[in-house]
Amino acid sequence: MAVVLAIGVALSTVIAGTASAHDERVVTEPERTGYPDYRDTGPSVVVCKANSADLIRALPAPVRERNLGLLERCRFNHIQQAVNWVEHEGETGTRIQVLPGVYREEPSRQARAERHGAPLDRPDLAETCARIAEDTDHGDEALTYEEQLTCPHLENLVAVLGDSSPEDDSVGCDSRLCDLQIEGTGTRPYDVVVDGEFDTFLNGLRADRTSGLYLSNFATQHFEFNGIYLIETSGATVDRVEGSFNHEYGFLSFVSFVRYQNCGGQANGDSAIYPGASPNVLAGSGLISRQEQPEFSTEVRNCRSHHNALGYSGTTGNSVHAYRNEFDHNSTGLATDSLFPDHPGTPQNHALWEENLFHSNNVNYVARHAQQGRCTGPLDERDYEDGAVCPAVPLPVGTGLFIAGGNFNWVDGNDFYDNWRQGTYQLWVPAELREQEPVPDAHLRDVCGPDGDQPCPPQETSHWNTYSGNRMAGNVAQGTTQPNGADFGWDLEGQGNCWARSGDRANTSAAGEVTYSGIDTTIVQEDLPAFPGCREREATYSPVSTNALEAGCIEYDPSDNPDPAGCDWFDPLPAPDGRQPAAPTLERLAQGGPVGDSVLASQEGYPTGAPTVVLAAAEEPAEALAAAPLAHARGGPVLLTSGDRLDAGTAEEIERLGATSAVLVGDRESLSPRLAADLRRMGFGGDDIQRLGGSGPAGTAAEIASSMTATDAFVVARDDWRDAGTVGSVAALLERPILLSGRDSLPGPTGDVLARGDIEAVDVVGGSGAVSDGVVDDLSTRLDDVERIGGSDRYEISLNVARFALQAGADPTELWLAGGDDAATGAAGSAAAVDEGVMLLAGDGIGGTPTETWLNGTPNHPEGGATVADILEQVRILGDTSQVGSGVTRDLEDHYGASPGDARGDRSSGAPLWHARMHGEATGSAEVQRAVTGATTLRLRASGLDPGETYTATVQRRSCDADSRPLTFDGGEELGAEVTADAHGVAIADRTVYSSAEAPGSVALRHGGSRVACADLG
Incomplete structure (x- = not known):
C-alpha cells in the first residue's frame, strides 16, 4: 500500500497549500x-x-x-x-x-x-x-x-x-x-x-x-x-x-440545504459550483436506491459550468443529487474528495450524479496561464475579466469526473465524451490524511461484508461506488464518436466498487468497447485486472497498484511553482484516436452581398428561431460591428439592410425566426423610419420596435454601450474599421460593448460614456495607424487598465483577436472566415459565430497566413498536444469569392481534408431531458438547451398523433404533476404556440424562454384541453 499512500499524501499536500481558503468556523447543522x-x-x-x-x-x-x-x-x-x-x-x-x-x-x-x-x-x-x-x-x-x-x-x-x-x-x-x-x-x-x-x-x-x-x-x-x-x-x-x-x-x-437550478458559471479559479460539507443525511443508508426515494441535502440541476479549473467541486459533498447539468471545457469537469481534515461529514459519501453531460474538459489553465506568469501579483491585474483562470489546486487535466476518496456514490446515466485523459477516475485517500483514525466508521462497517461481518480495510475510501448506464464517447449534440482517453480510471483500491458490464444499466461506448485504465491514466493498460462488474460486485477487491503517480504535483503553486518537476498532469494531451469528425465540414455562406449573407449567417447561428432581431445598415459597418454584443445579449442575430425598405429576404428570415421584437441600430439617416413601418406591417407592435441611435456611428455605439451592464469595453476605429473586423464575435461572447474612436482623438459620445465611470477597462483593437498611440495615452489617463490588441496588418490582428477569444471561452472546433474588406458581413456573422467558434479574416489562400498559424496552433496547451486542425469540425466562409478567395477553399480541402457540407450549428449547450411523459398513443422525446446568455430553448417531439390536427405547446410554471398553469411573460403574454402534426403524426414544438420572471418547470403539448405529452425541466 505504500505506493497508494504516497498518492494520497501527494494529493493531500497539494491541497494543503490552499487549504486556508477552505477553513471554516465550527458549524452546526441547521434544521431542514x-x-x-x-x-x-x-x-x-x-x-x-x-x-x-x-x-x-x-x-x-x-x-x-x-x-x-x-x-x-x-x-x-x-x-x-x-x-x-x-x-x-x-x-x-x-x-x-x-x-x-x-x-x-x-x-x-x-x-x-x-x-x-x-x-x-x-x-x-x-x-x-x-x-x-x-x-x-x-x-x-x-x-x-x-x-x-x-x-x-x-x-x-x-x-x-x-x-x-x-x-x-x-x-x-x-x-x-x-x-x-x-x-x-x-x-x-x-x-x-x-x-x-x-x-x-x-x-x-x-x-x-x-x-x-x-x-x-x-x-x-x-x-x-x-x-x-x-x-x-x-x-x-x-x-x-x-x-x-x-x-x-x-x-x-x-453545511447548508440548497437547491441550485438553471445556474451557470465560468472562469473561476476553483469551480463554479461547490456543495461542500453538505449535511450528511444519507449516512448509514448503504447503497443509494431509487425505490427508497432518498431525500438529498443538496440538489444541482439544469446548470452549465464551463471554462473553469473545475466545473463542480466539493470536499465532503455528501448527499448531493446532481442531474441534467453540463460540465464542459473545464480542466476537470467534476471532483469530490475526502482530503481536508475538520470538514463535517468526512469521508465523502452518497452523491448521485445522473443524466449529466461531461465533455471536452481539456482546457489546460495551468499551462495557459499559471505557467505563463499570469497568476502572480494583485488579483485585479490578472486579466480574470478576459477569461484568465488561475487554478487554485492541481488536478489531472482532461478528466470528466474525479472521486478522490468517497463512498457509496452512484454515477448513473451520464454522457462522457471527448475528455482526453479519462471519463471518470476514482482514487483512494487514506484516513490519516484527514487526521482520522484508520478504522471504518459505522455505516461502512455495517455493509462492507456480504453478511455485515467483514471489516472494511483501514483506508476508509473509496468503497461501494457504482458506475452504471453511462454512455461513453458519443457526442450527443452531433451524433459523432468522440472517445475519452480512457472511459474509466481506477487506482485498484477499495472494495465493493463496480462498473456495470451487462443488463439494461451496462455502461456502453459509441466507440465500441468500454476502455479502462489503472493509475497511470495516460496509457490504457491491457494487463490490468478486470474492473468488477455490478452483478459480481466483490466484497473484497484491493489489488496492489503497480503504477505510481508522479509525486512532483505536490509542489504545485499557481504563483510560485506552476510547473513542478515530475508532474505530468499539465503535460500536452493528444486528441484520442478515432475522434470524429476526422476532417472539417466546409460551407460557404454567400447570397448576393452583405444583406443576403447576413441572412445565411442568421440561419446558421439561430436554426430554431430567436426572440429578437437587430437591424443595422450595410452601409455603416462600424454600427453593425457595435451591434454584435447587443444582439447576443438579446438572443438574436444581426440582419443587415440596404436602402430605406426592408429587404424581402430579410423579412422572410424575421418570419422564420419567429421574432417578436426588433432593435434598429442607427439614427434615422442610417435606418429609415420606413423600416419600422415595414415591421409594423409584419405584425410588430409599436412597443416591440426600438431604436438605439445617436449622432453618427460613434453616437450609436455609445447608445448601445449605455444599454449594457458591462464594465469592460473594446475601442475600435470609427473610420478604419477593417482592423477590427472580427472583434464582434468576442465582444458578443463577453457581452462587452464596442466603442468607436477617431484616429487621433476620441469622439464626444465615446468620451461621455467613459466619463460616467461604468467602464473600468478597455482593449483597443487595431494598429496605431487606425487608433493612434495618442488615443491610447488619452484612454490611459481616464482608465487604469488599457491594452492594445494589434498586429502587423488586419489579418494578424484578427489572429490576435482569435487568441483573445480562445482565452475568453470561444470554441476552437469551429472556424468562421470573413473577407478583409467586408466588415459589414463579418459584423453580422459575429452574432452567429459567438456560440459556434472563432472568426478570422482571410484573403485568397491559407499558406503562410495567420489562418495557417491558427490552424497549426495548440489551443489547450501552448507547447503541444492536439492542434486546432486536429479537432476542427466546421468551417464557414462568409461571402463570395470576391471576399474570401477560392484559394482558401482549395487549401482547406487539399491540406486539411475539409469537405463541402452543411456546417449548421451543432454545439451542445444544455443537458438533454430524458423523461418526456407521453399520454395515450403518443410517443416521443424532449430536450432543453441553454445558451451562454442564460436563455432556455425547449424542444418537445411527439409522434403517434392525429395527422393534420393542431396542438398547443405551452411552457408551464411547475412540473407536469404539480401545476399545469402556463408560464407567462412579465407583461402577461402567454408563452405558447400552435403546432400541426404532419402526415406521419409527428409534431415538434420549439420554444425559447428568455424574459420570464420565473424559471420554466415543464413544457406540454395539448389537444382539446388535454395533455398528450409533457416533459419536466426539474
Whole structure:
C-alpha cells in the first residue's frame, strides 16, 4: 500500500497549500426547512441604479413595461440598504426586486475602508471591528458568526445574516430576513451584476444562518473567494444566477440545504459550483436506491459550468443529487474528495450524479496561464475579466469526473465524451490524511461484508461506488464518436466498487468497447485486472497498484511553482484516436452581398428561431460591428439592410425566426423610419420596435454601450474599421460593448460614456495607424487598465483577436472566415459565430497566413498536444469569392481534408431531458438547451398523433404533476404556440424562454384541453 499512500499524501499536500481558503468556523447543522419556491406576491421593495432607466429602455417590451413600473417605486440604490431595511423595518417574506444595473455597493466598501467592516449606521462598532480585523489573519482564520454579525462588511459586499440571537444554542433564522427573496428583474442574469472589482472582499453575497432564501436572476463577479456563499442555511434556492470571473468559486455552500437550478458559471479559479460539507443525511443508508426515494441535502440541476479549473467541486459533498447539468471545457469537469481534515461529514459519501453531460474538459489553465506568469501579483491585474483562470489546486487535466476518496456514490446515466485523459477516475485517500483514525466508521462497517461481518480495510475510501448506464464517447449534440482517453480510471483500491458490464444499466461506448485504465491514466493498460462488474460486485477487491503517480504535483503553486518537476498532469494531451469528425465540414455562406449573407449567417447561428432581431445598415459597418454584443445579449442575430425598405429576404428570415421584437441600430439617416413601418406591417407592435441611435456611428455605439451592464469595453476605429473586423464575435461572447474612436482623438459620445465611470477597462483593437498611440495615452489617463490588441496588418490582428477569444471561452472546433474588406458581413456573422467558434479574416489562400498559424496552433496547451486542425469540425466562409478567395477553399480541402457540407450549428449547450411523459398513443422525446446568455430553448417531439390536427405547446410554471398553469411573460403574454402534426403524426414544438420572471418547470403539448405529452425541466 505504500505506493497508494504516497498518492494520497501527494494529493493531500497539494491541497494543503490552499487549504486556508477552505477553513471554516465550527458549524452546526441547521434544521431542514425545505427548498423555497419562487414567489410573485407578498411585500416587496425595489433597488435601482442611476442608469437603470437607460438599461430598462433596451429590454423587450413586456419586461420593459414591468421594470418601468417598478422604477417608480425604487427607494434604494444599493442591495445592502434594502437588506438592512428589511431587517429593521420590513417583514418576513419580503421580496427585494433589483432593477438592471451594476451594483458595486459603495457603502459596504466605505464601511470596509473606514470602519473595518462595521455598519455605517453603527460607528460605535468600528473600534471592535478594528480589533477583530487585526486579530484575524485575513483569509487564514474564519470569523465566528458573532464577528460576522458585528462586522458584516469585513469580508462581505452584501451580508444576509439571519440569526439575530447568536448567544442562544440555535443556528436557525429568527429575524425578519427569514424567507427573503432577492431577484433581478431583467431578462437574464447579466442585466443585474454584483461586482466586487477584487476590492479586498472575499465574498459577494453571504447568506449566513438564513432559511427560505430565494436568489434569482442576477450575476456575481470579481471576488477573491465566492460570488455567493451559503453557510448554516436551512433551506435556499439559487435559481438562474451566474457566478463568474472569481478567484476561487462562483457558488459555495457549506453545511447548508440548497437547491441550485438553471445556474451557470465560468472562469473561476476553483469551480463554479461547490456543495461542500453538505449535511450528511444519507449516512448509514448503504447503497443509494431509487425505490427508497432518498431525500438529498443538496440538489444541482439544469446548470452549465464551463471554462473553469473545475466545473463542480466539493470536499465532503455528501448527499448531493446532481442531474441534467453540463460540465464542459473545464480542466476537470467534476471532483469530490475526502482530503481536508475538520470538514463535517468526512469521508465523502452518497452523491448521485445522473443524466449529466461531461465533455471536452481539456482546457489546460495551468499551462495557459499559471505557467505563463499570469497568476502572480494583485488579483485585479490578472486579466480574470478576459477569461484568465488561475487554478487554485492541481488536478489531472482532461478528466470528466474525479472521486478522490468517497463512498457509496452512484454515477448513473451520464454522457462522457471527448475528455482526453479519462471519463471518470476514482482514487483512494487514506484516513490519516484527514487526521482520522484508520478504522471504518459505522455505516461502512455495517455493509462492507456480504453478511455485515467483514471489516472494511483501514483506508476508509473509496468503497461501494457504482458506475452504471453511462454512455461513453458519443457526442450527443452531433451524433459523432468522440472517445475519452480512457472511459474509466481506477487506482485498484477499495472494495465493493463496480462498473456495470451487462443488463439494461451496462455502461456502453459509441466507440465500441468500454476502455479502462489503472493509475497511470495516460496509457490504457491491457494487463490490468478486470474492473468488477455490478452483478459480481466483490466484497473484497484491493489489488496492489503497480503504477505510481508522479509525486512532483505536490509542489504545485499557481504563483510560485506552476510547473513542478515530475508532474505530468499539465503535460500536452493528444486528441484520442478515432475522434470524429476526422476532417472539417466546409460551407460557404454567400447570397448576393452583405444583406443576403447576413441572412445565411442568421440561419446558421439561430436554426430554431430567436426572440429578437437587430437591424443595422450595410452601409455603416462600424454600427453593425457595435451591434454584435447587443444582439447576443438579446438572443438574436444581426440582419443587415440596404436602402430605406426592408429587404424581402430579410423579412422572410424575421418570419422564420419567429421574432417578436426588433432593435434598429442607427439614427434615422442610417435606418429609415420606413423600416419600422415595414415591421409594423409584419405584425410588430409599436412597443416591440426600438431604436438605439445617436449622432453618427460613434453616437450609436455609445447608445448601445449605455444599454449594457458591462464594465469592460473594446475601442475600435470609427473610420478604419477593417482592423477590427472580427472583434464582434468576442465582444458578443463577453457581452462587452464596442466603442468607436477617431484616429487621433476620441469622439464626444465615446468620451461621455467613459466619463460616467461604468467602464473600468478597455482593449483597443487595431494598429496605431487606425487608433493612434495618442488615443491610447488619452484612454490611459481616464482608465487604469488599457491594452492594445494589434498586429502587423488586419489579418494578424484578427489572429490576435482569435487568441483573445480562445482565452475568453470561444470554441476552437469551429472556424468562421470573413473577407478583409467586408466588415459589414463579418459584423453580422459575429452574432452567429459567438456560440459556434472563432472568426478570422482571410484573403485568397491559407499558406503562410495567420489562418495557417491558427490552424497549426495548440489551443489547450501552448507547447503541444492536439492542434486546432486536429479537432476542427466546421468551417464557414462568409461571402463570395470576391471576399474570401477560392484559394482558401482549395487549401482547406487539399491540406486539411475539409469537405463541402452543411456546417449548421451543432454545439451542445444544455443537458438533454430524458423523461418526456407521453399520454395515450403518443410517443416521443424532449430536450432543453441553454445558451451562454442564460436563455432556455425547449424542444418537445411527439409522434403517434392525429395527422393534420393542431396542438398547443405551452411552457408551464411547475412540473407536469404539480401545476399545469402556463408560464407567462412579465407583461402577461402567454408563452405558447400552435403546432400541426404532419402526415406521419409527428409534431415538434420549439420554444425559447428568455424574459420570464420565473424559471420554466415543464413544457406540454395539448389537444382539446388535454395533455398528450409533457416533459419536466426539474
